[in-house]
Amino acid sequence: VVTAAQAGAREWGAGATGSRLVTGSTALHADLERALAAFTGAPSALVFSSGYLANLTAVTALAAALSYPARGDTLVVSDARNHASLVDACRLARARLVVTPHRDVGAVERALAGRPERAALVVTESAFSVGGPLAPLRALHRVTRDHGGVLVIDEAHALGVAGPGGRGAAWEAGLAAEPDVVRTVTLSKALGAQGGAVVAADEVTGTLVDTGRGFIFDTALAPPSAAAALASLAVLSAQPGLAEAARANARRLAAIATDAGLDVIEPGAAVVGVTLGGAADAVNARLRCAEHGVLVGCFRPPSVPDGQSCLRLTARATLTAEDFAAATRALSVVGADIASVSGVGRN
Ligand SMILES: Cc1ncc(COP(=O)(O)O)c(C=O)c1O
Numbered sequence: 610v611v612t613a614a615q616a617g618a619r620e621w622g623a624g625a626t627g628s629r630l631v632t633g634s635t636a637l638h639a640d641l642e643r644a645l646a647a648f649t650g651a652p653s654a655l656v657f658s659s660g661y662l663a664n665l666t667a668v669t670a671l672a673a674a675l676s677y678p679a680r681g682d683t684l685v686v687s688d689a690r691n692h693a694s695l696v697d698a699c700r701l702a703r704a705r706l707v708v709t710p711h712r713d714v715g716a717v718e719r720a721l722a723g724r725p726e727r728a729a730l731v732v733t734e735s736a737f738s739v740g741g742p743l744a745p746l747r748a749l750h751r752v753t754r755d756h757g758g759v760l761v762i763d764e765a766h767a768l769g770v771a772g773p774g775g776r777g778a779a780w781e782a783g784l785a786a787e788p789d790v791v792r793t794v795t796l797s798k799a800l801g802a803q804g805g806a807v808v809a810a811d812e813v814t815g816t817l818v819d820t821g822r823g824f825i826f827d828t829a830l831a832p833p834s835a836a837a838a839l840a841s842l843a844v845l846s847a848q849p850g851l852a853e854a855a856r857a858n859a860r861r862l863a864a865i866a867t868d869a870g871l872d873v874i875e876p877g878a879a880v881v882g883v884t885l886g887g888a889a890d891a892v893n894a895r896l897r898c899a900e901h902g903v904l905v906g907c908f909r910p911p912s913v914p915d916g917q918s919c920l921r922l923t924a925r926a927t928l929t930a931e932d933f934a935a936a937t938r939a940l941s942v943v944g945a946d947i948a949s950v951s952g953v954g955r956n
Pocket of ligand 1: 659660804
């Protein structure tokens with residue numbers, strides 16, 4: 610992957626020189642878009658300079674396009690735990706927004722059924738970024754379709770990990786080629802590169818090329834990042850067992866954390882959420898993990914609601930027995946700390 614990035618820089622430069630519609634499109638961008646579409650089973654893909662921008666652009670441009678020729682005739686329905694980039698996208702969409710409780714399909718259906726707007730966008734992550742559970746994608750798609758909406762699924766934490774060979778949770782749910790499903794991905798997590806993409810029907814990516822401000826007015830993804838992501842997709846295609854290994858390792862980390870008496874969210878991909886409660890507990894837990902050589906994410910408000918601070922453990926396919934031993938030591942100390950603070954024994 611690194612060698613591909615170096616070759617990409619030598620051939621095309623460190624930067625893309627301009628926006629995609631001016632001078633920024635290279636053969637690498639076209640190759641990456643073809644490879645992403647093929648890998649995720651979507652008809653087409655459009656690459657952005659970040660996953661954040663892919664989300665901003667997909668939601669804002671689709672809300673406007675679905676409403677056309679009227680303005681504001683699209684309802685946007687967003688899961689309460691969606692990533693900040695989706696939250697910002699919904700706010701910028703100039704549409705009425707309903708935020709539904711986490712993974713609550715009934716609430717989504719009620720919002721869709723009761724809307725005065727003609728069109729609707731339902732926005733969710735597939736593998737949630739903080740806690741790591743999967744969204745009920747099939748049920749969400751069914752209610753979205755029944756009510757004439759479009760489902761936007763952010764697969765940032767699913768690409769490369771969830772689904773067969775890492776093709777994503779939407780693929781696994783049988784939604785990869787559905788015309789009313791729009792997926793966004795980041796190239797920065799399992800692919801180890803940088804950038805983002807929308808994978809969807811040709812009509813959708815075409816609309817984003819014509820109207821998506823984050824596509825039209827942003828310098829194209831840097832060629833070394835495009836080359837790196839392309840190489841990562843080749844690795845994933847050649848070694849489909851990597852994704853299953855990452856998921857198995859996530860389940861093993863979850864079991865270790867559970868055995869340590871911690872409150873664990875069942876992982877849907879590589880992320881294992883451990884709910885701790887107070888922000889100070891989460892900061893302390895991260896320090897404890899660092900003392901044992903274990904790097905974890907620590908999520909506090911405003912990333913999560915008050916009282917729901919947590920650790921995010923992230924598995925990779927190549928974790929070793931020593932890595933698991935270190936995780937066991939670190940998490941048992943965290944479990945003991947939490948038990949002593951809360952005054953309850955381990956369960
Ligand atoms: C769920 C989710 N969506 C989008 C993003 C943004 O992607 P990027 O970092 O490529 O901008 C992230 C995190 O980085 C994320 O966790």
